[in-house]
Amino acid sequence: MNDLIKGVQKWSTERKLSNGDSSKQLNKLMEELGELAEGYNKNNNDKIIDSMGDMTVVMIILCQQLGIDFEGCLQEAYDTIHHRKGKTVNGVFIKESDLNETN
Template sequence: MDELIKRIEIWSIDRGLNNQDSGKQILKLVEEFGELVQGHLKNNVDQIKDSIGDMMVVMIIFCQQENIKIKDALNRTSTGLFNERHLKDVDSCLKFTLRHISQLADRPRFWPELDLAAITDSIANVGGAYDLTVEECLRAAYEEIKDRKGKMVNGVFVKQEDIK
């Protein structure tokens, strides 16, 4: 996982994402979360895998932009920090994720490691319900983006095929 995170950080630096406004990454996180919810509602495992991986990529880049050590957030997961009732089923996990994305958007400098840990823990539980791990989702996302070309538009990296 550490090597994968490092590769994504380098990918971000190579495209200039690491120096952009972290608020745009929050909006990307919301976009990817919406795709995760859609995948769950449609029972589309491929979409769920893609969305979890993409959410992790976005959070890694957000951490770069905010000078947060992603490992600090990831180390808080699976420690019993979060109440089991919030993570009892996929729907509960998704609502819990939404709450923490909202908190991260509303107060990004208040305790972002906690919100990032909550999001990661929750999406790990969502993935687990579909026999997916966060690492395999992140690996698939990296394989998808590693050679991606594009350009920055209003602080967001837009892939080549989406540039009009």
């Protein structure tokens, strides 16, 4: 994965995106999220795959623009969730602390 991240970063640097306007990259992420929703709602697996990939590229570039390590973000999220306890309700995971708040 690290080689892919570096490839995207190199690509964005070559196109002068790495120091670009991060608000434009955030807007691009929202656009891609809309395309993902469209693909999902239409059960279009090719569109889902394309949108997921595009969103990942946009997030890597956004991290690059903000000086944040993309892989570090993923690692931090995983470190937070991997021991998390809770239960799945109607297809959504509810963490234990949120379950306790509703009681």
